[in-house]
Amino acid sequence: DTEVTQTPKHLVMGMTNKKSLKCEQHMGHRAMYWYKQKAKKPPELMFVYSYEKLSINESVPSRFSPECPNSSLLNLHLHALQPEDSALYLCASSQEGASGLYNEQFFGPGTRLTVL
């Protein structure tokens, strides 16, 4: 299984709502990522989990809260978002990086988020 799945595909939420994005992979990858992507732009890294521990947080506002319940699952909890947070949110996974090994990332289809 070389697939990363994400739910939901689309999400519309108000600025006072609380919602969660979910990501799942069954490739045995130990690194998982959240990206934010605006239209016609490359993805922007938000968070990296390595062996279920947060290893990178790219100065993301606290209204985004990641969670890694186990090695196959990654969540992104959303609260009090702003309209400018509307974007495509991509999840990815890869083998644990080590010198000499390439870090190919496999991406999910994304969740298109609209904040009203």
Add this chain to the structure above:
Amino acid sequence: AQTVTQSQPEMSVQEAETVTLSCTYDTSESDYYLFWYKQPPSRQMILVIRQEAYKQQNATENRFSVNFQKAAKSFSLKISDSQLGDAAMYFCAYCEGSNYQLIWGAGTKLIIKP
């Protein structure tokens, strides 16, 4: 800091012809990897091809091949026999050997004319 530059915001090619997308990068590292990712209008990011810096041989995947010029820090993607399904945004990306983080280029939109 490492950077990746894609100087062509948009390219177009006639179906069945060949097109080359450009990518240059800047790094002082010796252990790194380079990737081309494709993102069609459906928005799923798909890995097209990868190149390890220590390999001199250019990577090839069916109709996709790269021209890796390490000294010039250039990593172009050639698509042969272009097909309508090749229409997408193409992103060049760089990654150090012991790092998780991809450094992305700005992307090139490829249009295929029937």
